[in-house]
Structures are given as structure tokens and as C-alpha cells.
Amino acid sequence: MNYQHKLITKELTKLLLGGSAHVSLKDALDNLKPELRGIRPENMPYSIWQLVEHIRIAQWDMLQFSKDAEHKSPKWPDEYWPKENAPEDDDAWKGSLKQINSDLDEFIELLEHSDICQEIPHGEGQTILREALQLADHNGYHIAEIVALRRMLKDWK
Structure with missing residues (x-):
């Protein structure tokens, strides 16, 4: 892995894990x-669970697309x-969070061992880099919504 790949992967990993300018999922929950x-909450289309x-x-879909034709x-x-x-129960909650964390770890592993700028062979121009940015953007957006819901529910810091 060359220096540029290491640097980009390091920055993408920080972005995917949250922190810096973004709240992580762990912190949001x-x-x-x-x-x-x-x-x-009233006038909201979803709950924190949703x-x-x-x-x-x-995230699972983006990971699977990135590695499986x-x-x-x-x-x-x-x-x-x-x-x-x-x-359904506490096990469903914990299972969802466990899969989010393990899929994120697997995606980061894919980042570290892929040519992130090469087009995904079975895609339509997508690259691992694009998928990483999309994943970080998507998760960051919805994590911010979780924080907003918690504020509406008067359950935020």
C-alpha cells in the first residue's frame, strides 16, 4: 500500500467511525x-429504531455490493x-448494532486492501472510494437525525 492510499484510507476510516466534526453512532445512542x-415524535416519519x-x-447493502458481483x-x-x-426485543436491538459494527469493520478492511479508485467490475462506474464516501455521508446524515430525535424526546446531553 502506497503512502497516498494509506493517508486516504486513514482519513476515510476516521470519517466512517465518526468523531472529529461528527457524532459517532455509539455516541448518538x-x-x-x-x-x-x-x-x-409528532410529525416525524420514523423512530430511532427505524x-x-x-x-x-x-450499510450492509453497500458492503455487499462492493465485494460481491x-x-x-x-x-x-x-x-x-x-x-x-x-x-422486537433487546436482542434485536443488540443484534442490529452488532451487525452495524461488524459490517463497518469489514468495509474498513476492504478499504485497506483494495485499489479504492478502481471501478467495481460489476458496478456502473462505482469505486470503493465512492462507496466509502457514500457510506460515511449516509450514516452521518441518519446519525444526526438520531440526535435530533433524542433532542425532541428530551433525552440528549
Whole structure:
């Protein structure tokens, strides 16, 4: 891996993990009361659970697309958003967060061992670099919504 690749990968990793100018998912969910996971504030189209699940599904899809020519993306938008406001139980909540973290780790591993500027063979011009930027942007956007929901629920710092 050359110096430029190392530098870009390091910066992308920081962006993907949150921090600096962005709240991480871990920080956005820190000390969230379990009973607030499924509340949809008035005039809001989703709950914190729905945002977490959406992050999980979309991130999984971007990871799988980046590495697997046979991958079929979920149907947009129906299969990217859970219909239930709240997780079935605490195990569902923990499982979603565990997959988000493991998929993110796997994507970062892919970043470190790929030619990030080479087009993905089964794509339409996408590169691992583009997928990393899209993933960071997508997660950052929805993590900010989680913070906004927590503020509406009077459960933020």
C-alpha cells in the first residue's frame, strides 16, 4: 500500500467511525433509554429504531455490493426501512448494532486492501472510494437525525 492510499484510507476510516466534526453512532445512542427506541415524535416519519435498522440495512447493502458481483440489493424503499417502530426485543436491538459494527469493520478492511479508485467490475462506474464516501455521508446524515430525535424526546446531553 502506497503512502497516498494509506493517508486516504486513514482519513476515510476516521470519517466512517465518526468523531472529529461528527457524532459517532455509539455516541448518538449512548445512554438511550430502551423505552425511547420505538417512539416516533409528532410529525416525524420514523423512530430511532427505524433509523438504526435503516443504517444497518443500507450499510450492509453497500458492503455487499462492493465485494460481491452476485449481490442483489433490497427493493427501494420498502426493504430499506423496517415497518415496526420498535425492536422486537433487546436482542434485536443488540443484534442490529452488532451487525452495524461488524459490517463497518469489514468495509474498513476492504478499504485497506483494495485499489479504492478502481471501478467495481460489476458496478456502473462505482469505486470503493465512492462507496466509502457514500457510506460515511449516509450514516452521518441518519446519525444526526438520531440526535435530533433524542433532542425532541428530551433525552440528549
